[in-house]
Amino acid sequence: MTRQNPKKELKQFIQDEEFIELMDKAFADLRADYELALDSNKEKINELKQVHVDIKNSLSNLTSYSCKSSGIVSGLRGTGKTHLFLLARDKINNDIVEKKALCIYLNLKRLQIPETFTQEIFNRAFGIFLYKELGKQLVNLLKSYENKNFFDKIKSIFNFDQKKQTSNIKSIIAKIELFQQIVKYGTQQLYSYKEGDTELEQSQKELFEIYTKLSGKLGIKTTELNLENNIKQQKEYNNKYKSTSKYLSYLDIQDIRDNLISIIEILKLNNITVYVDEWEKIYTIEKAQEYLSSFIDKLNDTPLYFWIGYVPYRGDLHHLDVGADLQHRIDLDKNLIYENSKRDKELCLYYFKSFINQRLNHYLKDYNIDYSVMFNGDKKLEHLVLACMGNSRDFGTMLLDCWSAFRNYRVIGIYQGRPFKYISDKMISDSIKSDGEKKLLNIKGQNNTMTVWRDIQSFATQKKSSHIAIEETNENMGLLSKGEFSELLYHRLFHFRKGGVAAKDDRNTQHKLSIYALNYACTYDQHSKDKKFTYITTSSSIDDKVRRYIYQPNNIINTIKTKEGEIHSCKNCKEKINIIKMKAAWEKNSCPFCGENIYKAE
Numbered sequence: 001m002t003r004q005n006p007k008k009e010l011k012q013f014i015q016d017e018e019f020i021e022l023m024d025k026a027f028a029d030l031r032a033d034y035e036l037a038l039d040s041n042k043e044k045i046n047e048l049k050q051v052h053v054d055i056k057n058s059l060s061n062l063t064s065y066s067c068k069s070s071g072i073v074s075g076l077r078g079t080g081k082t083h084l085f086l087l088a089r090d091k092i093n094n095d096i097v098e099k100k101a102l103c104i105y106l107n108l109k110r111l112q113i114p115e116t117f118t119q120e121i122f123n124r125a126f127g128i129f130l131y132k133e134l135g136k137q138l139v140n141l142l143k144s145y146e147n148k149n150f151f152d153k154i155k156s157i158f159n160f161d162q163k164k165q166t167s168n169i170k171s172i173i174a175k176i177e178l179f180q181q182i183v184k185y186g187t188q189q190l191y192s193y194k195e196g197d198t199e200l201e202q203s204q205k206e207l208f209e210i211y212t213k214l215s216g217k218l219g220i221k222t223t224e225l226n227l228e229n230n231i232k233q234q235k236e237y238n239n240k241y242k243s244t245s246k247y248l249s250y251l252d253i254q255d256i257r258d259n260l261i262s263i264i265e266i267l268k269l270n271n272i273t274v275y276v277d278e279w280e281k282i283y284t285i286e287k288a289q290e291y292l293s294s295f296i297d298k299l300n301d302t303p304l305y306f307w308i309g310y311v312p313y314r315g316d317l318h319h320l321d322v323g324a325d326l327q328h329r330i331d332l333d334k335n336l337i338y339e340n341s342k343r344d345k346e347l348c349l350y351y352f353k354s355f356i357n358q359r360l361n362h363y364l365k366d367y368n369i370d371y372s373v374m375f376n377g378d379k380k381l382e383h384l385v386l387a388c389m390g391n392s393r394d395f396g397t398m399l400l401d402c403w404s405a406f407r408n409y410r411v412i413g414i415y416q417g418r419p420f421k422y423i424s425d426k427m428i429s430d431s432i433k434s435d436g437e438k439k440l441l442n443i444k445g446q447n448n449t450m451t452v453w454r455d456i457q458s459f460a461t462q463k464k465s466s467h468i469a470i471e472e473t474n475e476n477m478g479l480l481s482k483g484e485f486s487e488l489l490y491h492r493l494f495h496f497r498k499g500g501v502a503a504k505d506d507r508n509t510q511h512k513l514s515i516y517a518l519n520y521a522c523t524y525d526q527h528s529k530d531k532k533f534t535y536i537t538t539s540s541s542i543d544d545k546v547r548r549y550i551y552q553p554n555n556i557i558n559t560i561k562t563k564e565g566e567i568h569s570c571k572n573c574k575e576k577i578n579i580i581k582m583k584a585a586w587e588k589n590s591c592p593f594c595g596e597n598i599y600k601a602e
Contacts, residue, residue, distance in 0.1 A: 009373070009421045009422065010373050010374055010406060010421065010422050010423070011410060011419070011420075011421045011422075013367070013373075014406075014407060014410040014411065019364065019367065020407065022363045022364045023363075023364065023403055024400075024403075025363055026359040026360060026362070026363040026364065027359065027396050027399055027400040027403065028400060042140075045086060045087070045090050047362065048083055048086065048087060049087065049090075050358065050361075050362040051355075051358045051359045051362050052083065052087060052358070053351055053354045053355055053358060055335045055336065055347075055351050056335050058080075058084055058330055058332065058335070059084060059087055059088060059091075061328075061330060062084055062085075062088045062307070062330055063088045063091050063092060065327075065328045066088060066092060066101070066103065066273045066275075066305065066307060067092065067099050067101040067270070067271060067273065067305075068271075068305075069305060069327045069328060070300055070305045070306050070307060070325065070326050070327060070328075071307050071308075071326050071327055071328030071329060071330065072307065072308045072310050072317070072322055072326045072328070072329050072330070073085065073307060073308070073309050073310065073330045073332065074310045074311075074312060074329060074330070074331045074332065074333065075310075075311070075312075075331065075332030075333050076311060076312065076333055076391065076489075076490070076492055077311060077393070077490075077492070078391045078392060078393025078394060078492075079332040079333060079335075079390075079391060079392065079393075080332060080392055081277065081309040081332060082107075082277055082278070082309065084330075084332075085105055085275040085277050085307070085309060086105060088103070088275070089103040089104075089105050089275060092273065093141055096141075096269075099270075100268070100269045100270040100271075101269060101270055101271050101272070101273060102141075102264075102267065102269055102271075102272045102273070103272075103273045103274075103275065104133060104134055104137055104272065104273070104274045104275070105133075105137070105274075105275045105277065106129070106130065106133055106274060106275065106276050106277065107277050107278050108276065108277065108278040108279060108281045108282055109278050109281050110129070111125070111126065111129050111281075111282065112125065112129070113125045113126075113285070113288065117287075117291075119287075119291050119294065120251065122287075122288070122291040122292070122295070123251050123253060123291070123295055124183050124251055126291075126292060126295055127179075127183035127251065127253075127256055127295075128180060128183050130256075130274075131176055131179050131180040131183060132180065134176060135176040135177070135180070138172070138176070171266055172263055172266055172267070176263075179256070179259050183251060183256070253295060253298040253299065254298070256299065257298070257299050257304065260272060260299070260304055261303065261304070264303055269303075270303060271302070271303035271304065271305060272303065272304055272305075273304075273305045273306075273307065274304070274305070274306050274307070275306075275307050275309065276292075276296070276306060276307065276308050276309065277309035278309060279308050279309055279310050279311065279314075279315065280310075280311040280314035280315060280490075282315075283314045283315040289315045289316060289317075289318060290316075290318045290319070293316075293317055293318040293319040293320045294318070294319050296308075296319075296320060297319040297320055297325060300320070300325055306326075307326075308320070308326065311490065312333065312481075312489065312496070313480065313481050313482075313485070313486040313489040313490055314486065314490050333390070333496065335351075335390065336348050336351060336390030337390055337497055337498070338385065338386055338389075338390065338537065339467075339497070339517075339536055339537050339538055339539060339541075339542065340497070340498060340539055341539050342539075345537075348385050348390065349378070349381070349382060349385055352381070352384070352385050352388075352392075352395055353370075353371050353381070355392060355395065355396075356370070356371040356374070356399070357370045357371055360373075373422075374399075374402070374403070374406075374422060374423050375422055375423060376421065376422040380422075380423065380425065380428055383425075383428050383432075384398055384399060384402070384428060384431075384432070386520060386535075386537065387432045387435070387520045387521050387524075388520075389492065389495050389517070389519060389520060391492060394435055394492070394521075397435060398428075398431040398432060398434075398435050398521075399431075401427075401430070401431035401434055401435075402423045402427045402428055402431045403423070405423075405427040405430060405431065406420070406422075406423050406424075406427055409424075409427070429524070429528070432520070432521045432524050433521065433524050433525070435521040436519065436520075436521030436522040436523070436524055439491055439492060439493050439519060439521065439522050440493070440522055442491040443487055443488070443491055443493065446484075446487060448483075448484050448560050449484045449487045449488060451484070451556065451559075451560060452484040452485060452488065452553075452556050452557075452560075453488055453493060453494075455555075455556040456468070456488075456494065456518060456551070457518065457523065457526070459549075459551050460518055460523075460533055461526070461532045461533055463533070463549040464532070464533040464534055465533055465534060465536060465541075465545060465546055465549055466517055466518050466520070466523065466527060466533055466534065466535040466536050467497065467515055467516065467517045467518075467536040467541075467542060467546045467549075468515075468516055468517075468518075468546065468549045468550075468551045469501070469503075469513040469514070469515055469516075469546055469547055469548075469549055469550045469551065470513065470514050470516060470550070470551050470553060471509055471511040471512075471513060471550060472499065472500070472511050472512045472513065472514055473511055475554060476553055476554070479553045479554060479557055480553065483557075484557070484560075485553060492519060493518070493519045493522050494516055494517075494518060494519065495516060495517045495518075495519060496514060496515075496516055497515045497516060497517050497542075498514070498515040498542070499512070499514045499515075500512050500514075501513045501514070501515055501542075501547060502547070503547055503550070504547035504548045505548070509550065513547060513550065515542055515546060515547075516551075517536070520535060523535075558576055561578070562576075565579075566578060566579060566580055567579070568586070568598060568599060570591040570593065570594060570596070570598050571596075571597065571598065571599055571600060572591065572594050572596035572597070573591060573593050573594040573596070575591065575593040575594070577591065577592075577598050585598070586598065589601055
């Protein structure tokens with residue numbers, strides 16, 4: 001029975017324990033590692049469907065493009081890349097009969113590789129990971145059909161006579177298990193770095209349970225395929241290749257491609273699409289992104305497609321070219337930029353209202369409430385929308401802080417003046433400052449990154465602007481994609497807002513400009529209380545003012561390198577000499593700019 005609440009004021013529910021529990025649940029699931037349980041939990045996927053807001057048709061576009069070509073889903077942490085992948089995979093696999101496509105999701109958080117490795121060892125480690133996930137997700141897919149008229153669904157997928165169906169399922173099981181073993185062997189070091197037999201046998205058991213159930217419904221005897229015999233045969237195979245592994249020192253990736261294509265043919269599909277998520281998780285492992293891009297490059301072609309979940313400024317795609325190898329790009333960072341235009345502002349407000357409403361409707365359906373139960377005016381909500389910089393995870397975190405503060409305030413019952421009925425301005429301000437403090441904690445142990453952050457703040461304060469411009473030169477783009485600037489962008493203290501902007505005065509620069517913004521929450525006191533600069537909220541301010549405020553990132557980087565001894569100024573012409581890149585000039589003590597001595601010879 002639906003509860004009646006004609007006033008819809010938040011204060012009415014503060015003593016309702018069920019309401020409190022459901023509110024916590026509605027917004028607490030935005031924590032960073034929430035996604036890890038989603039790829040195998042159907043119930044969680046169904047929940048996600050109910051609360052997802054498809055901004056700018058990103059989900060429908062990904063679902064459509066994935067069955068025909070490869071691409072990249074780009075966006076900072078918290079923009080929804082993982083959720084988008086999981087929802088698209090679910091939609092594709094649920095429509096497997098119509099789309100004739102199978103989608104596999106790989107989360108690189110789970111990829112285990114040795115401490116030291118070559119391209120060959122990496123290929124084998126990733127190959128094992130790929131086949132393990134393929135087998136596991138095929139099991140989950142077949143399990144999901146058990147409650148949907150199992151036999152009819154299987155029949156419609158495989159689309160041939162009954163005995164042929166079971167034979168082909170058996171072939172797929174055999175292929176997946178066999179290729180895990182083939183990939184696994186080759187070098188003794190790889191074989192010994194991780195034991196996997198128990199996992200393989202568990203995977204087999206699940207597959208055979210499904211096979212046996214299907215065979216029973218078809219009235220076919222299963223004596224021809226026995227689990228114990230199959231495991232015994234594989235152990236014999238293992239022993240054989242243990243003793244002859246020196247002959248399998250090279251893994252031909254074309255064999256993996258051929259095997260995957262044969263699985264496509266057996267299933268009577270058009271393609272297999274693989275979503276490779278959390279690309280940045282192997283960013284700090286030397287050569288890992290490069291080796292994986294090489295592996296994918298050799299597989300990536302019709303009928304095998306790959307989509308990469310990519311965080312900008314956190315490594316490279318190396319062998320994979322966006323536009324050629326990865327034909328499509330869905331950029332989630334550009335979806336919700338408040339200050340780009342009046343239309344974008346309206347879109348941001350619509351999205352985050354829907355974000356709240358979808359969750360309230362799913363978790364608190366019986367209460368019949370929407371976002372207005374929390375805010376007695378759109379201005380308060382708009383303050384949070386502006387502060388989150390278009391990032392749904394940051395928005396959810398701040399919203400949860402606001403709700404927790406209101407609950408504590410009402411429960412304590414100590415008020416000055418009339419008690420608040422809704423979330424107050426101070427609760428919103430406190431949640432914003434708290435979010436900024438957490439972001440700063442991520443870089444406070446990195447001295448050089450903090451130095452760069454303070455330099456950007458100083459420049460913004462001088463210009464009295466939250467937004468600044470950077471010339472789109474190769475040098476600048478290289479500095480932004482690595483090191484200290486990359487850390488600021490990755491941890492969401494510094495945000496890209498717009499590219500390809502003409503300079504205000506073309507005589508000052510021949511290059512286009514990119515517009516960047518300092519994080520709202522991290523600079524909150526400076527523009528809210530101290531008023532050291534104005535926070536830009538309109539596109540006209542960017543056009544009229546910000547294009548003049550051109551920041552030179554190489555200045556602070558050169559200052560840092562000079563302090564660390566990597567850069568030395570020529571004593572004659574004062575040009576900067578990089579003693580690592582200009583090693584020959586440094587050793588000869590001859591300035592490449594003026595020809596004089598760089599430093600005073602001893």
